[in-house]
Amino acid sequence: xxxxxxxxxxxxxxxxxxxxxxxxxxxxxxxxxxxxxxxxxxxxxxxxxxxxxxxxxxxxxxxxxxxxxxxxxxxxxxxxxxxxxxxx
Amino acid sequence: xxxxxxxxxxxxxxxxxxxxxxxxxxxxxxxxxxxxxxxxxxxxxxxxxxxxxxxxxxxxxxxxxxxxxxxxxxxxxxxxxxxxxxxxxxxxxxxxxxxxxxxxxxxxxxxxxxxxxxxxxxxxxxxxxxxxxxxxxxxxxxxxxxxxxxxxxxxxxxxxxxxxxxxxxxxxxxxxxxxxxxxxxxxxxxxxxxxxxxxxxxxxxxxxxxxxxxxxxxxxxxxxxxxxxxxxxxxxxxxxxxxxxxxxxxxxxxxxxxxxxxxxxxxxxxxxxxxxxxxxxxxxxxxxxxxxxxxxxxxxxxxxxxx
Numbered sequence: 001x002x003x004x005x006x007x008x009x010x011x012x013x014x015x016x017x018x019x020x021x022x023x024x025x026x027x028x029x030x031x032x033x034x035x036x037x038x039x040x041x042x043x044x045x046x047x048x049x050x051x052x053x054x055x056x057x058x059x060x061x062x063x064x065x066x067x068x069x070x071x072x073x074x075x076x077x078x079x080x081x082x083x084x085x086x087x088x
Numbered sequence: 089x090x091x092x093x094x095x096x097x098x099x100x101x102x103x104x105x106x107x108x109x110x111x112x113x114x115x116x117x118x119x120x121x122x123x124x125x126x127x128x129x130x131x132x133x134x135x136x137x138x139x140x141x142x143x144x145x146x147x148x149x150x151x152x153x154x155x156x157x158x159x160x161x162x163x164x165x166x167x168x169x170x171x172x173x174x175x176x177x178x179x180x181x182x183x184x185x186x187x188x189x190x191x192x193x194x195x196x197x198x199x200x201x202x203x204x205x206x207x208x209x210x211x212x213x214x215x216x217x218x219x220x221x222x223x224x225x226x227x228x229x230x231x232x233x234x235x236x237x238x239x240x241x242x243x244x245x246x247x248x249x250x251x252x253x254x255x256x257x258x259x260x261x262x263x264x265x266x267x268x269x270x271x272x273x274x275x276x277x278x279x280x281x282x283x284x285x286x287x288x289x290x291x292x293x294x295x296x297x298x299x300x301x302x303x304x305x306x307x308x309x310x311x312x313x314x315x316x317x318x319x320x321x322x323x324x325x326x327x328x329x330x331x332x333x334x335x336x337x338x339x340x341x342x343x344x345x346x347x348x349x350x351x352x353x354x355x356x357x358x359x360x361x362x363x364x365x366x367x368x369x370x371x372x373x374x375x376x377x378x379x380x381x382x383x384x385x386x387x388x389x390x391x392x393x394x395x
Contacts, residue, residue, distance in 0.1 A: 018198050018202070018269070020296070023229075023296075023299075023300040025304065026299070028301050029301075044359050046359075048119075048200055051109075051116065052200070054112070055116075058107065058109040064107050065109075067144075
């Protein structure tokens, strides 16, 4: 699974969780291209958004990550790299 | 009135979940669709079947049990009636006489298909003998500008569909309410239907839509046309935001620039989900009574102030 697909799963999960920032085309495109990273803190994620993010990752990649584990990652990029590593 | 077949299917599906994420996915569906009575039946069903839950879902059941029955509350008897893929009615069964004394709330959910909290939790704050809710969903997350599936293929057509199929004039009063991605649709609907009030909670505005991935090809010119056509009969509009939630405050000011709008601020709130914070502070009953009913903003107390 390539990095772009993993980043797309992250975007889909955040969108399903109603995280407004990721809807902004400029930010979304840059994140998908790997040009920009976003901290989880700046995304204003509530518990629903965290759940949706983990669900999208599991559905797209088969990697099971639960919302409590998201605290280990400071940025979405770190999360994407962790998933990429686990997919190998 | 409970859809017992649906509740049974949910309980069976819960029993089959192999991962926490599978269960979370199901709980999200419960939160989006289940009425208070259906949610109570799911809570009771899990208990009756002695199902084993992980700590996260044990907590969910405890929170919902408290929201539904805690502090002497009764479970509000809203019955869920799907009208089309994009809309469901939540209304306590009643004759036309009782309906004529109620307020219809046309509620546009946000991008997560919620009114900022589980629907059953939200409805518990609104007496079922006073309100019927038409709850609308836009799973395409295009701010309802691509229409409500089953009502119309754009927002004006969907508003016409609401008028035709739900009949707001059967009610004593109707108001439009929208959270987040549903905020602008609520204001537009109130303008178009000549409703007395619209409420947007952290609602999307033109700038948000234009900057969004899914908003790129959407045409918003109809909103300006509707404002011009109804310029002499505009609704009373409220925009609710946290007083420290900069992005929402900008959207609220954008709405103020378009039509007269009262900005309501939740003190100390820096995030988007203002309604949940108001609920945590114990002020949601009163806030919804004022916003959806005919209460005066001055009655809101310290939980919310006029900006």
